[in-house]
Structure formats: C-alpha cells, structure tokens
Amino acid sequence: MMDVPLSAWLLLDNARRHHHRTEVVSRLASGKTHRYTYADLATRAHQLMGALDVLGVDPGERVATLAWNSYRHVEAYFGVPCSGRVLHTLNVRLSTDELAFVMNDADDRVVLVDPDFLPVIAQVAPMVPGLRHVVVLDDTAGDLVAGALSYEDLIADRPEIHPQPLIDERAPCGLCYTSGTTGRPKGVVATHRSTYLHAMGVSSGAGMSVGPTDVVLPQVPMFHASAWGLVHAAVGVGAGLVLYGGGLEPEPFVDLLEEERVTIAAGVPTVWLGVAEELANRTNPLRSLRHIVCGGSQPPRSLIDRFQRDFGVPIIQAWGMTETSPLASLAWPQPRMHDWPEEAVLDTARTRAGLPIPGIAISIRDADGDEVPYDGSTMGALHVRGPWVASGYLHGHGAESFTDDGWFDTGDIAVGHPDGYFVIADRTKDLIKSGGEWISSVDMEAALMAMPEVLEAAVIAIPDDRWLERPMACLVLQPGAQVTPEQVRSHLEAHGFARWQLPDRVELITEIPKTSVGKFDKKVLRSRFSA
Structure with missing residues (x-):
C-alpha cells in the first residue's frame, strides 16, 4: 500500500479537483448572503497561503482567528494549515484578559479578525507582545488598530495555486483551547493526521453520515472544537456547506x-x-x-x-x-x-x-x-x-x-x-454526593425539562450540615408558566427518583448562565447559591 501522508491538503484538494461547482453559502453577521463555489474557496485559500509567505510567517507559527462562521473563516481553516502554519481559533466570547492569556500561551503571530471584533483586538493586541500582524477580514482595514491590514488587499494578486509544502502528517495543524471550567484554559493541538482521520470519522455512517449529496449547516461556532469537524468533513467529501454568522x-x-x-x-x-x-x-x-x-x-x-x-x-x-x-x-x-x-x-x-x-x-x-x-x-x-x-x-x-x-x-x-x-x-465535579450516595444532576435535569412548564433546568449541589451535599434545582419556566416546589418534587418522584434524591430547594430564575460555548455554567450557580 502507498504511504501517503494524511493532511488537510488532501481534503481541500479533493474539493478543488472534484467538487469545484458545489457551493459554500454564508449568511453573514450583517444579514447579507454570500455564495461561491469550492473552486473559489480553494483559489482564495491558496492565495492566503501566499499572503502568509509575504508576511514572513514561518512554518509551524500560529495564526489566530477571531471570527464568526463565514467563507473567509473557511479559507483560513485550510489556507493556514495547508501552508505549514498552525490555525488557532479564538473564542469570540472570551474576555480581553482571557484572550490575551490564550494568545500569549499559543504565541500567536498573526490574527485574522472580523470587523465586529476589532474593538476587542484593539484592547488585546498591546497585551500580546509576540503578535506581529492584525488582518481584518474585510475589504478595508479601518483605522481602529494601527497598522492593521485588509484581508482582501492582502490576498489580491497572490497566485491561485500555491505549491504544496512538505508537511509531516504528525505536524501541528490546529490549536483549540478548552473552555476552562476548572482553572485556566489548556491548549489542545490537533495534527494533520488526526484532523484528516477525524474528518473521515465525522463523515462516516457511524459519525454524522456526511456525503457528496448532503448540504451541511454546522450551527457550531467555528472557534469551538473545529465546528465539531463538520467543515473539514464537508469540504473533504464535497458536501454543500452553509454557514450562519453572528448571534x-x-x-x-x-x-x-x-x-x-x-x-x-x-x-x-x-x-x-x-x-x-x-x-x-x-x-x-x-x-x-x-x-x-x-x-x-x-x-x-x-x-x-x-x-x-x-x-x-x-x-x-x-x-x-x-x-x-x-x-x-x-x-x-x-x-x-x-x-x-x-x-x-x-x-x-x-x-x-x-x-x-x-x-x-x-x-x-x-x-x-x-x-x-x-x-x-x-x-x-x-x-x-x-x-x-x-x-x-x-x-x-x-x-x-x-x-x-x-x-x-x-x-x-x-x-x-x-x-x-x-x-x-455526570461530570465528576457536578455529581452530588448526599450522605455517601451519588445523585446524577444530568438525569434530574433531563426529567425536569420534560415538564411542560420548564424551559431549562440545572441541578447543582449545595452544602448541607447533615448530608454534606443536597441537590438544588434551578428552573427557567416557559413564558407565563407557573410551578411550585411540590409539583416539581411530585414530577420527579413519578419519574423514578427516590424521596431522598429529591431537591431540597427549587429556585425559579430568569436565565441559566452559559459558558463561552453555550453549556450551562454551574460554577456560577454554585457560587450564587452555595454561600
């Protein structure tokens, strides 16, 4: 068998050669719709490779993105790693201090930023000494960040085909940070080999079952865990790709x-x-x-x-x-x-x-x-x-x-x-240990959200002098709905929970706090109610 190195280049090149008429459709944060083909995507990704050469970004150096889901972001998904650099997707919901931390930890050299996030980068850039270039994903760079470059100007007139570099399949391809629910975020480095194999796993019938006849819309932020691999998978198999940007x-x-x-x-x-x-x-x-x-x-x-x-x-x-x-x-x-x-x-x-x-x-x-x-x-x-x-x-x-x-x-x-x-x-930190017995917050949340009156439910542990921990249910109700603690406990009993497992407290709140990737942020609730 041929020993062909696995890389992101294989995914992009298959789309360029065999699926060049398939469309990439972006509903931009502005509300406008942009559409072009995989042929256009491949051309512009190759032009980005050449632009990074001109900027003097060395192989293995990190190029960050701070952007919504869009066609330009997809170009970076391939243009950066296929040229031998490493793509670092930044979470747009991080604070300026958190962004500065992960950019310094990653040693980012360039950041590609949507115009929406220029005010954020204007604050963060001075906190990242190694950052050499700010590239605005737009026709113009504006004047908010001194020395910023326009993405369209940067890739204009670059060659439409960039020579394929020699890339070790075990070389870094992408970098994504954990959400940091327990301490500082930690960097996870994907290799070209792992990225390719993951894309094949995603496209398989045991994965998300993506093929050339499909049209895929990942409403997963491209800054979060590579949009669950759907962008790589869709491009790799030639599926249509639809992107929704903005809130x-x-x-x-x-x-x-x-x-x-x-x-x-x-x-x-x-x-x-x-x-x-x-x-x-x-x-x-x-x-x-x-x-x-x-x-x-x-x-x-x-x-x-x-x-x-x-x-x-x-x-x-x-x-x-x-x-x-x-x-x-x-x-x-x-x-x-x-x-x-x-x-x-x-x-x-x-x-x-x-x-x-x-x-x-x-x-x-x-x-x-x-x-x-x-x-x-x-x-x-x-x-x-x-x-x-x-x-x-x-x-x-x-x-x-x-x-x-x-x-x-x-x-x-x-x-x-x-x-x-x-x-x-459950998560280890979310399990509730009451009197030496475990209570699953996940199971209880699922049962609570089966109540027609309940829109969202989060269950946390609160301190208890006798049992060490007891469950508390935080509920967001449907508009106009009402529910009593007694009704909540009766519902849980009817769904198989023993009396000792029932929540001691039921709190009605207007919103359950979310992490930067949309998960329930229980540490905020624990801080609020465990005092």
Whole structure:
C-alpha cells in the first residue's frame, strides 16, 4: 500500500479537483448572503497561503482567528494549515484578559479578525507582545488598530495555486483551547493526521453520515472544537456547506435551513430549543433535513421526542470534548431497533451518549482503575483513547488527566450498557454526593425539562450540615408558566427518583448562565447559591 501522508491538503484538494461547482453559502453577521463555489474557496485559500509567505510567517507559527462562521473563516481553516502554519481559533466570547492569556500561551503571530471584533483586538493586541500582524477580514482595514491590514488587499494578486509544502502528517495543524471550567484554559493541538482521520470519522455512517449529496449547516461556532469537524468533513467529501454568522435568531436561521435545503445540521441543545418554537409556527418545515446532530450537553428527552413527533426530524445525540477533536460517539439506533416503537428507541438509543466511532475506545473505571461491569447501572470514570484524542496539553499542562497506560481521563462519570451504548451520568465535579450516595444532576435535569412548564433546568449541589451535599434545582419556566416546589418534587418522584434524591430547594430564575460555548455554567450557580 502507498504511504501517503494524511493532511488537510488532501481534503481541500479533493474539493478543488472534484467538487469545484458545489457551493459554500454564508449568511453573514450583517444579514447579507454570500455564495461561491469550492473552486473559489480553494483559489482564495491558496492565495492566503501566499499572503502568509509575504508576511514572513514561518512554518509551524500560529495564526489566530477571531471570527464568526463565514467563507473567509473557511479559507483560513485550510489556507493556514495547508501552508505549514498552525490555525488557532479564538473564542469570540472570551474576555480581553482571557484572550490575551490564550494568545500569549499559543504565541500567536498573526490574527485574522472580523470587523465586529476589532474593538476587542484593539484592547488585546498591546497585551500580546509576540503578535506581529492584525488582518481584518474585510475589504478595508479601518483605522481602529494601527497598522492593521485588509484581508482582501492582502490576498489580491497572490497566485491561485500555491505549491504544496512538505508537511509531516504528525505536524501541528490546529490549536483549540478548552473552555476552562476548572482553572485556566489548556491548549489542545490537533495534527494533520488526526484532523484528516477525524474528518473521515465525522463523515462516516457511524459519525454524522456526511456525503457528496448532503448540504451541511454546522450551527457550531467555528472557534469551538473545529465546528465539531463538520467543515473539514464537508469540504473533504464535497458536501454543500452553509454557514450562519453572528448571534442566532431562530427565524432567519430556519429560513436558511429551508432555502438552502440543508440535510444535516448540528448545534447545542439551546439552539434547537429556540428553533423548535419557530418551527411550530410554520407549515411543513424542514422538508430536506435528514437529521440533526446535538451535542455539548445532553439534550432533553422532550426535545428529541418533539422534533421526531412534530417535525419528522431525528435528533442524534453526540458526545465528545475538545480533547477528542471533538467527536467520539453518536447515539444511532442499531438495526435490531428498526421495527421498535419510537418510545423504545428513545429509551435504548437516542437518549444515550451513544456508540463510539470506530477508532475510539472507551474504558469506564472505578477508583482503583479497574473497569466496571457494563451492566446499565454501575458508574465509573470515563476514559478514552484513539487516533484523534489528545495525548497531552500544550506546554505539558494538566498531565494528571493522562494515565500511564495511555488513556485520557475525561472527567465524566459514565455507565456502560450490555448492548454497547454508554451514558454520561455526570461530570465528576457536578455529581452530588448526599450522605455517601451519588445523585446524577444530568438525569434530574433531563426529567425536569420534560415538564411542560420548564424551559431549562440545572441541578447543582449545595452544602448541607447533615448530608454534606443536597441537590438544588434551578428552573427557567416557559413564558407565563407557573410551578411550585411540590409539583416539581411530585414530577420527579413519578419519574423514578427516590424521596431522598429529591431537591431540597427549587429556585425559579430568569436565565441559566452559559459558558463561552453555550453549556450551562454551574460554577456560577454554585457560587450564587452555595454561600
């Protein structure tokens, strides 16, 4: 067999040669729509490679992006790593101090920035001594940042084909930082090899099932874990790519899904909760949508059920982390379930973290490091390994998360089932230990969000003199809805929770705080209510 190095170049070159007429459609933050083909994308990505040469960016140096999802961002996804540099996607929701930290930690040399974020970069750039160039992703650079360059001016007149550099498949390709829910964010470096293999895993039937006949809309920020690998996968297999930039508004987002005949979309549960309300006002919506991939946190059972029942679209739950590139498993039903009632498929497959993609191995271990039985009830610490799983963090941080026998300790608590599926019972730090017994906040949240009055629910531990910890439920209600603590506890009892597991407190709040990637930020709630 030929020993062909695996790299991001292979993904882009396949699109350039064989899918050059397939479109990339961007709904920009301004509300305008931009469309061009993979031929255009490839040309401009090659021009960016030449522009980085002109700027004197050496192979292996970091080029950052601070940008919404858009065609120019896709050009950077390929132009930067395919020229031998390393793409560092910056989270647009970080504070200026956090941005300065990760840019210095990564040693970024160039930043490509959307005009919307120029005021932020104007504050951050003086805090990053190694930063040499600010490039504005626009026709003009403006005057907010001294010495800034216009992206369009920079790539203009560059050659349309850049010679392919010699890239070791194990060389760095992309850099993304964890969300830093426990201390400072840590850098995860993907290689060209891992990026290519992850893209193939994402496109496979065991992954997100992306092929040349599909049109894909990743409503996952491109700054977050490489948009779950969907951009690389779509370009690699020649699927149509649709991008929504700026803050999400359900009405134009659904318009985009319908007008561009999107077949696969992906996003966190909060995206689909808002979209469901918009879809309820439409007749025969989403006629082209084949399935939705939902990750980031466990989607409520009621949400999965609603999309299948009311809109005819299955939600496929996915699990992964920045450290797993991020896709590791999806909750596809198995062939034996084809004739099952949907309720049974929900219980057995769709509400679980899923089945690992081939190449990903999981190990669920007890406190002594021994594997627990996959009996559907025994909890253990979830470990994972595979060709697109990190073997360490940048600069050696967080070494305690990597075991001597070559596994990554995810910090999740999981339960394995005899049929091969596994379930995330909780994050280690979110489990509630009451009187020596564990209570899963994830299970309780799922049950609470099945109440018709409840829009969102987060369950946290609060200190207790007798039991050490007790659960507290924080609820955001549907507009106009009312609910009492007694009704909440009765509902949980009816859904299988023992009396000792029921929350001692129920707090009605207007909003559950979110992390920079849209997950419930329980550390903020714990700080607020645990005093």
